[in-house]
Amino acid sequence: MSASANGASKQYPSTPPCCKFDFSPLLAANYAAVSEYSTAAIIGGSRPDRVCEGPMISYAQNFEDVMIARLFDAHYRGFYVDIGAAHPDFLSVTHHFYDQGWSGINVEPTFRFYPLLCVARPRDTNLQCAIGNSSGVATFYEIPKFAENSTLERTVADRLASTELAPKPHEVEVFRLVDLCDIHVKDRTIDFMKIDVEGGELDVLQSGNWERFRPRLLIVEATVVNSREENWQTWEPILIEANYHKVWFDGLNNFYLREEDLELRHAFRLPPNIHDGFETAELAGLKRLASGRAALRQQIEALFSRRGFRWLTQLANWPELKNLAELLRRQ
Template sequence: MTFISYAQNFEDIRLWRALRYFENGFYIDVGANDPTHDSVTKAFYDRGWHGINVEPVQNYHDALRQQRPRDETLQCIASDQPGEVTFYSIPDTGLSTADPAVAQERKNLGMDVHSLTVKARTLSSICEEHAADRPIHFLKIDVEGHEETVLRGMDFNRFRPWIILIETPWERDHTWEHLVTDAGYQNVLFDGLNSFFLADEHLNLKPAFDLPPCNLDNFQLCKGHALAHPVNPDLETALQRAEHAEAQLRAMQNSRAWRTVQKLRNVLRRA
């Protein structure tokens, strides 16, 4: 069956390559955002997997609850301490953050930044409640500058995601990477947007990350994907109409009535 990719940078294809033989798998998505657009977990959910979505923004939280009934969707952020924190929402984007410095940078760029108070939980407490007695096949973290605080709230001695995927900035000057590598993980790939870490006890999966996605992965990009063609929905509609009109014209040209009309025209021209 063709794999439909929803993730923005083929992350789901790389993960599927490593984990495709495990049925009914489990994921944790910190900063889940939209249930479909640029989602790393959508393709897995469609194949029977389920997991935990951590998403503080109301409209994304509600959409996840509605479209992912098998998942546990929590309206909070992951942090190093429980309680309440200020969160900076940037509507209709994946750029919201709990980091005030990142929020200020984006406000300076003219983005529409809204401050709100949200609940905070540690990843360890989330795992204790929802993933205490099962393997975690992958943990995805996309928190726009809040990575270190998220990681400090996770007990990697007790909870051992097989693969950790963290969206990372271009600068590659992370102060937090040692929190992962010191916990027994190896950085096996940087794809230009994300860092992939493998648990020492699952390094047998490393070959899945050695090559970029290719046609042998038997995948297609989902409809409307940023890398798909045409990108503009209006262009896609126009293309569909043109293809339909072309099909109708071909059908007409192959019909007996069309050939009869053409013969009559040729007779009249010679007359």
């Protein structure tokens, strides 16, 4: 028995009595190789508790994870809070750290991404809610086509409605940031907090207690949704008053270090570069795919070179054998 690509068990045919060579292990290995390297997402899935070997893999949209990783030892197991987590893998700021053994809190109100987080991040605390300046229930404008642009802000939703990004409103529970931290963070140190709430940054920051809960690093989206226009002027004074210092702007986000960690600001002198030793998730996925295909081809060639296998593909009614033989002939 071996797992197929969709997770269901597949029974491989037993070897006929007339054949001295047992093909089942090779067939199982071939199916396993196909299962691993033909995943729907070329980005690749999470592998919890596995320290990445080789180059760091960056999953984030704007290399935010590369900048964050400069602050921490590769074997450090930290804690994050992601407000507006979106997809657990694609364009995720926290995916790399989860793969390194970190854990944290993911806040994601959308119906599209929240279930994916629950499946992909069992070590994390995943919450389907929103963060705002007052607790209660609010209308959330979810955009099915681009759920990462979903928002609590009516003005943002109205602007997007004039494009192809028509929102579908639904109600969500809203918590203040301080209440979320009281319940789920408690006395733990937040190594970094990312805030990406499509125009609602002011309400999120106003709802925090920055004396009691002090993330070492804050990453806050600092531009108008789908625009280069910067909008940090409205909410940055909250962080300045709380003794946070801006150390980097990457064109999309502002990065802030708390005053207690300001000696680490040298890590933000330069943009992501070759000396960070990383590769994109897309490139890493293509490498895995190429490696898997090469290994599969070697197995097929070894199998097809056996006289008994060639005979069986002609006489036996085994679709698996016929498919393998046809695949080799095409290549």
